[in-house]
Amino acid sequence: MRNNYRIISNREVSEGVFEMKVDAPLLVDAVLPGQFVNVYLPREDLLLPRPISICDSDMENEVLTLVYAVVGEGTLELSRLIGYGEEPTVDGVFLEIFGPHGNGFFYDNSYGPRDEVLLIGGGLGVAPLLFAARVLADGHFVADMPKKISAYLGFPAEPWYLREFEAFGVHVHAISDTIPLASSGGRVGTVVDLLNTEFDTRGLSSEAGTCALTCGPQPMMKTVASWCEELSIPLRASLEARMGCGYGACVGCSIEVKADENADGTGAGLLRRKVCVDGPVFPAEKIVW
Ligand SMILES: Cc1cc2nc3c(=O)[nH]c(=O)nc-3n(C[C@H](O)[C@H](O)[C@H](O)COP(=O)(O)OP(=O)(O)OC[C@H]3O[C@@H](n4cnc5c(N)ncnc54)[C@H](O)[C@@H]3O)c2cc1C
Ligand code: FES
Known part of the structure; x- marks a missing residue:
């Protein structure tokens, strides 16, 4: 599906990290957590699409959310687009989006029913886990709702989106590489430090078990994979x-x-x-x- 969608808003949620909301009635019920869309920029010299993960899909309001970091020409251009909800004089810019693409986190139903699902994210990788949280919380695409959803989230600076996770009933643990946070007992560190100190391994022997999804920088996911392997927790990585x-x-x-x-x-x-x-x-x- 390749279409033009009107931008509602495009705001900075943390330094260099933007949240874009688009009116996407044709997309909202076609997307799955972990899938991505190709975004085409309105500039001829930026020909190739920019792949961006789906951060959230609100079917009720037909709003799709993308979160992206400004790292180069394309994402800088994206950050300059203005939504119709932001300035009364602006009609809204249309953005060409092609998707959804890819398999997503729940490519089969082997993730439910479960006792606990761990969402382990770092930096921009936190974004697609929010959509996974929404779907797990309402039991929409997975066989059964897990008894507990926990997020272990690492940020390079100030955290963002913690309240959004909590709104889906997720138990949130957050840590920052640089800023001491109350949610990590005032410590700074990585998401694996957080898992080592906050994750309670006592429930791991139960039959329905624990499983995990991860998204973030490759070195972080590699360490998360070793941690999960040691505890026999099945993991899917984006x-x-x-x-x-x-x-x-x-x-x-x-x-x-x-x-x-x-x-x-x-x-x-x-x-x-x-x-x-x-x-x-x-x-x-x-x-x-
Ligand atoms: C499956 C997938 C999901 C992604 N989801 C997100 C997301 O949710 N939020 C986010 O901020 N970023 C995400 N990225 C990374 C994002 O696509 C790049 O940061 C972006 O394309 C950079 O474009 P640019 O023009 O600003 O940078 P430039 O470096 O100028 O890009 C030059 C070219 O290289 C390609 N490119 C550069 N970096 C990447 C990259 N990491 N992956 C793929 N192509 C790249 C661009 O598409 C462009 O064609 C995702 C990448 C993939 C593969
Ligand atoms: S980007 Fe062309 S085959 Fe994957």
Whole structure:
């Protein structure tokens, strides 16, 4: 689905991090948590789309939310667009969006029912986990609601979106690399420090178990994967790769993943997969970190 959608608002939520809301009646009930859209900028020299994860989809109000960091020309251009809800004189700018793309976090129903789902995010990776929280909280696309949803979120500076997670009934733990927060007992550190100090391993032996979703910088996710492996917590990770077309037509985003073993223990080698169509979410045990 490739269409023009009117921008409602485009505001800075933290230094260099913007939240854009668009009127997207055709998209809101077609998207799944962990999927992304390709955003085309209204400038001919910025031809390639910019892949941005879906941060939230509010079906009731037909509003799609994207959160992005300004890192280069394209995202800088994006940050300059004005929504109709922001200035009475502005009619609103239309943005060309193509999507949804990718598989999303819940590519099968093996995540429900569960005792607890952990949402483990770092930096911009916090954004797509909010949509996962919404869906888990209302039991919309997953088999059953988990008994508990916990978020372990790490930020490079001031945290953002904590209240939005709490609004979905999520138990939020946040930490910052640079600023002591009350939610981390005044400590600074990484999300893995937070998991090591705040996560209670006592419930791990129950049958329905715990599972985890992660999104964030690759080194963070790699450490999270080791932490989960040690505790036998199944993990799904949303990967990023530099993209060209953004929808499977080139090989710009291909990566190597581990193949399944045959029953006789043979055949486990490496396979090439495209992050834009086969991912961006992969089971952590298949990822070559
Ligand atoms: C599946 C996926 C989901 C993403 N979700 C988000 C998100 O929710 N919020 C967010 O801020 N960023 C996200 N990114 C990263 C975002 O796409 C890049 O930061 C953005 O494309 C940079 O564009 P630019 O023109 O500002 O930077 P430039 O570096 O000037 O970009 C030059 C070219 O490289 C491509 N490119 C640069 N960095 C990346 C990258 N990391 N991934 C893919 N292509 C890249 C651009 O699309 C462009 O074609 C995501 C990337 C992927 C692959
Ligand atoms: S970006 Fe072209 S195939 Fe994935």
